[in-house]
Amino acid sequence: MTSGLRQALLFDQHPLWLDAAETVLRGVGIEVVGKTVVADEVVPLVAARQPSLLVAEIDIAHSENEGLRMLRAVRLDFPEVRVIVLSHRDDSESIGQALAAGATAYVIKTAHPDDLAAAVRQAFGQSVFFAMESSPSSRREVVSPSSFGLTRRETEILKLVGEGRSNRQLARDLWVTEQTIKFHLSNVYRKLGVSNRTEASRWAQRHGFGLVEAPPPETPDARAGLELSGRH
Numbered sequence: 001m002t003s004g005l006r007q008a009l010l011f012d013q014h015p016l017w018l019d020a021a022e023t024v025l026r027g028v029g030i031e032v033v034g035k036t037v038v039a040d041e042v043v044p045l046v047a048a049r050q051p052s053l054l055v056a057e058i059d060i061a062h063s064e065n066e067g068l069r070m071l072r073a074v075r076l077d078f079p080e081v082r083v084i085v086l087s088h089r090d091d092s093e094s095i096g097q098a099l100a101a102g103a104t105a106y107v108i109k110t111a112h113p114d115d116l117a118a119a120v121r122q123a124f125g126q127s128v129f130f131a132m133e134s135s136p137s138s139r140r141e142v143v144s145p146s147s148f149g150l151t152r153r154e155t156e157i158l159k160l161v162g163e164g165r166s167n168r169q170l171a172r173d174l175w176v177t178e179q180t181i182k183f184h185l186s187n188v189y190r191k192l193g194v195s196n197r198t199e200a201s202r203w204a205q206r207h208g209f210g211l212v213e214a215p216p217p218e219t220p221d222a223r224a225g226l227e228l229s230g231r232h
């Protein structure tokens with residue numbers, strides 16, 4: 001690497017997405033050292049440019065599994081390279097396959113640019129905890145949600161989940177679809193290292209994150225959120 005900045009390589013079949021991703025990465029202090037719209041060029045470019053991060057689309061036209069094969073090849077040959085996947089797909093199977101193939105993070109292309117920026121920070125950052133000065137019985141760890149890579153929207157949803165709102169209520173109140181709520185919840189669970197909304201609410205209480213009421217019992221609608229495990 002030729003500079004003190006962290007460096008990234010970008011792959012997407014659409015040049016506009018390449019330019020958009022480059023803008024986001026520059027905003028968080030990442031130097032883009034290469035871009036390509038050709039899947040076959042990704043592995044050779046990683047070898048030549050030696051980036052610390054690859055941001056890559058895996059929805060490759062006319063080849064259902066080529067994106068996953070490319071991801072596995074990069075992770076096998078360059079295990080130190082972190083990979084953030086971009087995709088139009090938001091189903092649990094696609095997300096699970098990408099994470100299993102070695103993705104550090106999975107970002108749906110309809111997400112806000114802040115979500116990609118947060119994924120980049122999470123890929124390189126470490127969580128920071130601050131202990132409150134209090135008696136042992138009431139001591140809690142207080143953290144900033146951003147230290148876990150939560151975006152503003154994910155933070156908002158976490159607070160509302162702690163108030164007992166269902167996915168349907170969240171979708172109505174935030175003017176989004178239930179599928180969007182499920183996507184944000186899956187990111188919250190992955191980033192916090194929890195399995196469901198009850199554990200997320202307890203995490204927030206334990207870390208002094210503004211939630212004081214006990215989480216509500218699970219309901220069929222509450223369990224509808226995607227519960228995925230991310231790579232750390």
